Amino acid sequence: MHGAPGAAEYFQRSRSYADISEAAHDWRNANVRGLLIAALAFLAVGLGATADRAEARKANAPLYWELVGDGSRFVAYQAPSGVPLVLDTRARRVRKVGGAKGCVPVDAGGERVLLDCSSRSSTAFERKRPRVASVFGGSSHALRGARPAFQVREIGRYWVRSTLTCSGMPCQGGNVFIRISSGRHFERRTGDGNPTAFEQDLNSKRAGKPAPFPEVGFSLMHPPAQATIDSYTAHAVITSGPGYRFQLWRPGGKVRSLGSSKWAGSIHVGSRTAVWAKARKAHLIRLRAGGRRSPWIGRYGSVVPICRGAVIAQSVKRNGKTVRLRIKTIKF
Numbered sequence: 363m364h365g366a367p368g369a370a371e372y373f374q375r376s377r378s379y380a381d382i383s384e385a386a387h388d389w390r391n392a393n394v395r396g397l398l399i400a401a402l403a404f405l406a407v408g409l410g411a412t413a414d415r416a417e418a419r420k421a422n423a424p425l426y427w428e429l430v431g432d433g434s435r436f437v438a439y440q441a442p443s444g445v446p447l448v449l450d451t452r453a454r455r456v457r458k459v460g461g462a463k464g465c466v467p468v469d470a471g472g473e474r475v476l477l478d479c480s481s482r483s484s485t486a487f488e489r490k491r492p493r494v495a496s497v498f499g500g501s502s503h504a505l506r507g508a509r510p511a512f513q514v515r516e517i518g519r520y521w522v523r524s525t526l527t528c529s530g531m532p533c534q535g536g537n538v539f540i541r542i543s544s545g546r547h548f549e550r551r552t553g554d555g556n557p558t559a560f561e562q563d564l565n566s567k568r569a570g571k572p573a574p575f576p577e578v579g580f581s582l583m584h585p586p587a588q589a590t591i592d593s594y595t596a597h598a599v600i601t602s603g604p605g606y607r608f609q610l611w612r613p614g615g616k617v618r619s620l621g622s623s624k625w626a627g628s629i630h631v632g633s634r635t636a637v638w639a640k641a642r643k644a645h646l647i648r649l650r651a652g653g654r655r656s657p658w659i660g661r662y663g664s665v666v667p668i669c670r671g672a673v674i675a676q677s678v679k680r681n682g683k684t685v686r687l688r689i690k691t692i693k694f
Contacts (some may be wrong), residue, residue, distance in 0.1 A: 518564020
């Protein structure tokens with residue numbers, strides 16, 4: 363790279379005061395241009411380094427973490443180190459999941475944990491095979507029968523529910539149910555790419571047996587007007603209406619308004635408790651006996667129900683990176 367000419371070069375070429383003044387003026391302009399170019403280059407390098415540091419932080423940061431649970435006893439999450447952990451709220455013990463570093467717990471049920479081992483930027487054809495582990499610790503194993511187009515969602519005692527990537531015209535998405543022991547699977551296609559009917563009881567050995575739906579005056583395929591079924595168990599149904607307002611439906615009982623959230627599908631129902639997060643608080647409601655609690659969880663909080671309460675987690679960040687989690691059990 364050639365630098366800007368020096369003052370001596372301009373003065374040697376000049377033979378009069380006017381020439382010298384003009385030469386000095388040219389020299390000053392050349393230096394100003396050189397300084398501007400250098401400043402812009404330094405700024406570009408600085409911005410590039412900042413972008414590189416941001417990308418490095420993003421690459422080194424753990425995958426998006428969130429508590430998942432079976433609604434009764436076990437809660438799973440990914441530690442800031444990337445290792446999946448399982449909290450046994452009854453035994454008050456935390457166990458590691460082996461052979462699954464970097465994998466994110468997706469669901470817990472049937473004394474198992476379902477793990478997604480793909481990165482956030484993975485496409486449908488770059489997904490790694492999901493893994494399954496026992497809630498009592500030990501090594502995880504790959505889920506047999508899983509394909510890149512399957513996005514795992516739920517796990518039970520015998521089956522895993524996955525969603526199919528929307529394909530074709532019109533869009534043909536749906537559910538895929540995978541038998542954990544053998545990898546055998548069957549599909550249930552829908553026409554809108556966002557299926558709401560779960561045709562398989564994940565805790566039943568028999569393929570095609572529908573999950574139990576309580577007698578609340580409507581069916582799974584025909585929810586109330588202007589309402590969407592968010593979650594349900596054998597004893598209760600949660601729907602969300604306009605403004606994402608939640609309602610509780612129970613057999614033989616009156617409809618109960620629970621509250622609202624920022625989006626549908628954000629409420630979780632356990633064996634005795636319904637929970638969701640809003641305005642940096644966790645909202646807990648007992649389904650049968652009544653009662654409500656709203657503990658603070660902060661901006662980066664998560665909450666899941668257990669048998670008689672909930673487990674909340676708060677993310678402690680440093681320089682934009684989660685360094686540890688505060689886990690707390692709340693009992694009614």
